[in-house]
Amino acid sequence: MDxxxxxxxxxxxxxxxxxxxxxxxxxxxxxAANNAPKTGDLHITVIENRDLLSDINNKTLIAMKNSGNDxxxxxxxxxxxxxxxxxxxxxxxxxxxxxPFGQAATASCxxxxxxxxATALGLGSCYVVSPISTICNDKTIKDRLNIPEAFIPTCxxxxxxxxxxxxxxxxxxxxxxxxxxxxx
Numbered sequence: 001m002d003x004x005x006x007x008x009x010x011x012x013x014x015x016x017x018x019x020x021x022x023x024x025x026x027x028x029x030x031x032a033a034n035n036a037p038k039t040g041d042l043h044i045t046v047i048e049n050r051d052l053l054s055d056i057n058n059k060t061l062i063a064m065k066n067s068g069n070d071x072x073x074x075x076x077x078x079x080x081x082x083x084x085x086x087x088x089x090x091x092x093x094x095x096x097x098x099x100p101f102g103q104a105a106t107a108s109c110x111x112x113x114x115x116x117x118a119t120a121l122g123l124g125s126c127y128v129v130s131p132i133s134t135i136c137n138d139k140t141i142k143d144r145l146n147i148p149e150a151f152i153p154t155c156x157x158x159x160x161x162x163x164x165x166x167x168x169x170x171x172x173x174x175x176x177x178x179x180x181x182x183x184x
Contacts, residue, residue: 006120013124016087017163020048025121029091029159032117036109043151044110045092052144057084059141060134072130083130087158090128092135094151107154114157124162129155 021029026046033044047053060083064076075081084090091114093107111127118125135141135153147153 001120006116010116010119012126013162014085014126015162015164016085016124016160018088019161021089021123021160028121029114029117033110033114036113039105041096042106042110043094043148045145045147047090047092053084053090056131056134056141057082059138060131063134064130084158088160091157092153093155094147094153096150097152111155111157118159123159125157125159127155128158131156
């Protein structure tokens, strides 16, 4: 699949097989992420440990239920909902805490490159931010991740092989809107 086709066909996947992602594919995802446009330093944490993923997932679910945010509470109370959707891999993108453009530019561009690469490799992926608060505020989890001290997590990308129907947790695909103007 070429790059343009990967970008056009990419979809957020919310149902994953437990099959692990092969190291060769992880290496491609990391290379794609590291070749994204950057405005500063980026650190990527590759999380495959099932116990750690489960801990992040469960604590994020509890945080969502107690957030007071109507969307998060509603989502967390859907039957069977899991914030990491059973994905076997979470790429966590962190930037230096002194970089005001880190999340918007560096981390998000890296996550987007990795998401497009995942599509090209036949993997599903989903950009996630709900676990970030859990990761930043739970010292036990943060310590287990070994993120360099000067870096803060800003976004994540779950990825793996799609399994089953993920429609019950998917948002409807936005229709093409009139969101373009030209200044020629």
